[in-house]
Amino acid sequence: xxxxxxxxxxxxxxxxxxxxxxxxxxxxxxxxxxxxxxxxxxxxxxxxxxxxxxxxxxxxxxxxxxxxxxxxxxxxxxxxxxxxxxxxxxxxxxxxxxxxxxxxxxxxxxxxxxxxxxxxxxxxxxxxxxxxxxxxxxxxxxxxxxxxxxxxxxxxxxxxxxxxxxxxxxxxxxxxxxxxxxxxxxx
Amino acid sequence: xxxxxxxxxxxxxxxxxxxxxxxxxxxxxxxxxxxxxxxxxxxxxxxxxxxxxxxxxxxxxxxxxxxxxxxxxxxxxxxxxxxxxxxxxxxxxxxxxxxxxxxxxxxxxxxxxxxxxxxxxxxxxxxxxxxxxxxxxxxxxxxxxxxxxxxxxxxxxxxxxxxxxxxxxxxxxxxxxxxxxxxxxxx
DNA sequence: GTCTATACCGTGATAGAC
DNA sequence: GTCTATCACGGTATAGAC
Numbered sequence: 001x002x003x004x005x006x007x008x009x010x011x012x013x014x015x016x017x018x019x020x021x022x023x024x025x026x027x028x029x030x031x032x033x034x035x036x037x038x039x040x041x042x043x044x045x046x047x048x049x050x051x052x053x054x055x056x057x058x059x060x061x062x063x064x065x066x067x068x069x070x071x072x073x074x075x076x077x078x079x080x081x082x083x084x085x086x087x088x089x090x091x092x093x094x095x096x097x098x099x100x101x102x103x104x105x106x107x108x109x110x111x112x113x114x115x116x117x118x119x120x121x122x123x124x125x126x127x128x129x130x131x132x133x134x135x136x137x138x139x140x141x142x143x144x145x146x147x148x149x150x151x152x153x154x155x156x157x158x159x160x161x162x163x164x165x166x167x168x169x170x171x172x173x174x175x176x177x178x179x180x181x182x183x184x185x186x187x
Numbered sequence: 188x189x190x191x192x193x194x195x196x197x198x199x200x201x202x203x204x205x206x207x208x209x210x211x212x213x214x215x216x217x218x219x220x221x222x223x224x225x226x227x228x229x230x231x232x233x234x235x236x237x238x239x240x241x242x243x244x245x246x247x248x249x250x251x252x253x254x255x256x257x258x259x260x261x262x263x264x265x266x267x268x269x270x271x272x273x274x275x276x277x278x279x280x281x282x283x284x285x286x287x288x289x290x291x292x293x294x295x296x297x298x299x300x301x302x303x304x305x306x307x308x309x310x311x312x313x314x315x316x317x318x319x320x321x322x323x324x325x326x327x328x329x330x331x332x333x334x335x336x337x338x339x340x341x342x343x344x345x346x347x348x349x350x351x352x353x354x355x356x357x358x359x360x361x362x363x364x365x366x367x368x369x370x371x372x373x374x
Numbered sequence: 375g376t377c378t379a380t381a382c383c384g385t386g387a388t389a390g391a392c
Numbered sequence: 393g394t395c396t397a398t399c400a401c402g403g404t405a406t407a408g409a410c
Contacts (some may be wrong), residue, residue, distance in 0.1 A: 020291045037376050057238040066288040099350040102205045118351045153361040156347040157340030163286040164305045174340040177333030181368040183237030222395050
């Protein structure tokens, strides 16, 4: 792995653990085992390096989501698979957590990959819900965009509940509640 | 308002805007119009002042929640009122956002009021759902604790979606989706 | 391309005058 | 009770040697 890659990977870890405001170049360099010079050679500064790290994390998350949402099964099953997929719940969402970072939100450049990733997953789920409506698995009264937002919000909020209590249980409880509301009447 | 109160209020605002890690004593003092001495006279340091601020915000939030959840109406209507209550969506939840703060989560003392507040609201909603089940407004197959976690998660996650996109719309969309799933079949 | 040295400012806390 | 002075340390960036 190149020095540039090590810097990006270290930044990704720290952004996940401590957010943008809580992550210092010094901490990144220590974790990457690199000196100041390397970082400022490959990147213009902290925001530039963070952008590279966020973009890589965003791509990863998209791929992971597509892995379950694009998998086999009925629309309900694919959404269930998304909701139940293995997660490191107490670590939170590496993309969602950035929305609570004032410096990320203040920068259109840093916020863009966050926005795009969440939006992409939302549209993906919305399409699956519409598919489920056509197949009669979901009530036609439901709105794909709305349910997609609810599904995504339940996940993002589930992390909040879990981290507040210090246990992953609350995440799973919220997911079970949503699934009980989504369960097709036929089953 | 006493100096101590001004310090606490300034801290509350900054914790909401920038989180714990992003808030410096200097910024607090500037906003409160006080000197260093005042702060260290009334509080032992930044964590102590933050604890006072978080406790006050937690009490406020609990009171606001009780205002709608303990209001008039059927169980569904009270939950709807909670979900639809006026919020400064783009500012996020002053309590929920703290769960993404590494230093808050690392401290049992700072995390406690966050945990207790969220837990209290969750139990309050769970009771209302159970009430609704007794009245036949909610399906008996639903679980109060689960639905309560879903409701709270939708709200907390709604803030994430809204802040990612820079618009409150996503919050409302998620709430509408949840309400469409919760709507009593009778109506 | 990577390193160390240096600089400057902000953070968080203490000391002691008023 | 509040102020300013001071302090040690960390954050972010630059310079220049190797």
